[in-house]
Amino acid sequence: MTRPAARSWQLAALAAALAIAAFAAGTREARAEYGDVVMNAFSTEAGMRPVVFPHWFHRIRFRCKVCHGDLGIKFQAGGNQINMLKIIDGQFCGACHDGGMAWAVENCNLCHTGTPNLPTQVHESTIQKLIAPGQAKTAPAAKK
Amino acid sequence: MRTKITIRLAAGALAALALPALHAQDGRQTYEQKCAVCHAAGLAGAPRPGNAADWAPRLKAGKAAIYRNALQGTMRGMPPKGGNPDLPDAAVRAAADYMMAGAAIAAKPAARKAVAQAPAAAAAPSATAAATAPVAAKTEPGSGATQANAFNRLLRPPSRRNPPPAEDGIHDPAVDGTLQLQPPLAAFSSMPRSNAGNRVDWVKALAEEKIAPRWERDKPDSAAVVMDLNIVREVKGSMPDVVYPHKQHTEWLDCSNCHPALFVPQKGANQMSMAAILLGQGCGACHGRVAFPVSECRLCHSKKKDGITAGAAAPHGDTPR
Numbered sequence: 001m002t003r004p005a006a007r008s009w010q011l012a013a014l015a016a017a018l019a020i021a022a023f024a025a026g027t028r029e030a031r032a033e034y035g036d037v038v039m040n041a042f043s044t045e046a047g048m049r050p051v052v053f054p055h056w057f058h059r060i061r062f063r064c065k066v067c068h069g070d071l072g073i074k075f076q077a078g079g080n081q082i083n084m085l086k087i088i089d090g091q092f093c094g095a096c097h098d099g100g101m102a103w104a105v106e107n108c109n110l111c112h113t114g115t116p117n118l119p120t121q122v123h124e125s126t127i128q129k130l131i132a133p134g135q136a137k138t139a140p141a142a143k144k
Numbered sequence: 145m146r147t148k149i150t151i152r153l154a155a156g157a158l159a160a161l162a163l164p165a166l167h168a169q170d171g172r173q174t175y176e177q178k179c180a181v182c183h184a185a186g187l188a189g190a191p192r193p194g195n196a197a198d199w200a201p202r203l204k205a206g207k208a209a210i211y212r213n214a215l216q217g218t219m220r221g222m223p224p225k226g227g228n229p230d231l232p233d234a235a236v237r238a239a240a241d242y243m244m245a246g247a248a249i250a251a252k253p254a255a256r257k258a259v260a261q262a263p264a265a266a267a268a269p270s271a272t273a274a275a276t277a278p279v280a281a282k283t284e285p286g287s288g289a290t291q292a293n294a295f296n297r298l299l300r301p302p303s304r305r306n307p308p309p310a311e312d313g314i315h316d317p318a319v320d321g322t323l324q325l326q327p328p329l330a331a332f333s334s335m336p337r338s339n340a341g342n343r344v345d346w347v348k349a350l351a352e353e354k355i356a357p358r359w360e361r362d363k364p365d366s367a368a369v370v371m372d373l374n375i376v377r378e379v380k381g382s383m384p385d386v387v388y389p390h391k392q393h394t395e396w397l398d399c400s401n402c403h404p405a406l407f408v409p410q411k412g413a414n415q416m417s418m419a420a421i422l423l424g425q426g427c428g429a430c431h432g433r434v435a436f437p438v439s440e441c442r443l444c445h446s447k448k449k450d451g452i453t454a455g456a457a458a459p460h461g462d463t464p465r
Contacts, residue, residue, distance in 0.1 A: 030313035033306060033328045034341045035434035038314060052315055055434050056328055056342050063357045063368060064430075069398040070361060075406075075429045095361060109321035114314055123314060124341075126422050126432030 032123035035059075037077050040120045043112060050114035071095050078120040171242030174235045178228050183243060188221045193243035203244065208303030214240045216308045216327050229323050233311065305343055306332060341436045347392045357396075370394045376447060377416070385447040 033056055040050035058067065067073045073092060074080055080092065087094035087105055096102045103110065121128055175183070175193065182190045191198035202210055214236050217224035225231050308327035309315040315322045328342070335354045338345040349355050360366040371394045377386040393402070403409045406429055414426070421428035421438060432438055 031300065031304065031307055032312040032314040034343075036312070036314065049316060049319065052309075054325070054328075056344070057326060057331065059346065059357065059434070060331060060355045061357055062361070063359050064396045065368075065398040065401060066358060066361050068401055075401075075433075101362065107321070109319050110324065111321075113309065113316055113319045113322045113325070115316045118314055122433045126428065126437055127424055130422065 030123070034124040036123040038114055038118045038121050038123065039077070039082065040114070040118060041078055041081055042083055043114075044117055048108070049112045049116055050118045050120075051111045052114045053111075077122050167238050168242065168245075170235060171238030171240075174231065174239040175242050178226055178231065179239050179243070182226075190222070191243065194245075199244055206303070207244070208301070210240055210244065211237050212303065212308075212329075215311070216330075224323060229320075338436065338440075340439050341434075346435070347395070350395060368395050369398075371399075379445065382449075383441070384445040384449060386444045387447045388444070 032052075033054065035055035037053040037055055038050050039053060043050045068075060071092060082092045084105065086092055087097065090098065093111075094105070098104055182188065183192060186192040186195070186198065191202060202213075213222055215225060215233060225236050306328040307313075308329070309322050309325045310317040315325070317323075332342065332344050336345040336348040336352065337343050338348075350357070356364075358364055358366065359368045371390045373390040375388040375390070377388065379385055406426055407414050416426050418438065420426055422432065424433070427444075428438075436443060
């Protein structure tokens with residue numbers, strides 16, 4: 001009496017494991033474009049998705065010096081304390097994203113596209129891949 | 145109790161075993177509901193399901209490319225996901241599989257017929273069709289078995305490099321903005337490629353004028369202040385010495401970006417190690433984050449130790465450590 005029941009449970013468990021494995025194989029892993037910067041100094045706290053900054057897109061249009069020299073953006077993810085007030089005042093992103101040279105701040109969803117709670121980091125960077133690989137996916141936004 | 149167990153067992157087994165069948169059925173359903181509008185009649189050159197002539201040239205580029213085109217859209221008229229952004233990626237792939245599957249089966253007889261009927265003068269094009277069709281058919285069933293023993297199993301295959309925002313794992317595909325963003329490959333396709341980072345050779349792209357990044361924010365015609373001076377750094381160990389070119393750096397950067405915060409502009413004043421660079425200091429401020437990473441050893445360690453390249457040794461200002 002116990003034997004067939006036990007076997008069928010085993011089979012059910014095996015089937016369930018297979019189904020879970022098939023599902024897990026289909027879930028996404030982080031494999032962002034090299035240099036994409038996730039900015040989450042204030043976004044999650046303010047109830048917004050983090051910003052994903054496509055570095056490559058801007059590099060095609062501007063030399064490094066424009067943003068990192070003239071606009072004073074430091075070579076450090078999380079080191080600039082950019083917020084919407086500064087952007088609206090024409091600092092940082094706001095120097096171009098003013099509705100003239102590039103689209104303006106009311107297009108929230110073009111910048112705030114990150115999956116919720118992503119921490120601030122440079123994606124595919126050496127530090128992310130070799131030194132702190134655990135944080136790559138969806139670490140909680142405890143980090144400022 | 146017993147019936148419960150059997151029901152659970154049956155459900156579990158169904159979920160596990162019926163996946164491929166479900167996949168095919170889903171593909172057909174998605175095709176009929178969404179894709180058939182254009183693809184059934186081949187509107188604007190859309191490949192028709194099961195039509196070997198339509199699919200053979202596309203299959204040549206590989207299934208991954210077909211999936212990518214289906215998901216991201218093409219310049220020729222395919223909208224991303226056929227204009228149905230809400231469709232899950234898996235459904236789009238399943239629909240593509242459904243359309244291709246017919247073509248792969250139909251390809252064999254069609255190709256044979258073409259060869260049989262071809263007169264000598266028209267032999268070349270039909271021969272290529274015949275050559276590609278069986279290959280396309282062959283990749284269908286065999287792909288699962290060969291993948292397990294493929295080369296570079298742990299490396300990211302080319303089809304998964306430079307993924308579009310909706311698939312890169314950090315953009316939220318549920319946000320409408322994600323689907324409006326430019327996929328990197330669309331921008332990179334005209335640029336020279338490299339082996340790491342974005343897989344774009346940015347310096348070459350600039351030199352060949354494939355891109356025209358502005359030097360001043362609002363002045364399209366402004367020119368960079370370029371300084372052409374190589375600095376040779378002798379390194380410990382067996383690695384070739386490092387040649388640092390100011391030229392390629394000043395094409396992008398201002399002096400103040402690096403001096404004096406990252407590098408003191410003085411001979412021997414800068415301690416450097418690969419460990420520090422890996423941690424983001426010195427060269428690591430950019431290399432390993434946005435510029436080519438340290439895996440490309442020879443791009444920096446480029447000067448052979450014993451002055452075999454005559455003439456290069458004397459004029460450079462050597463910087464001792």
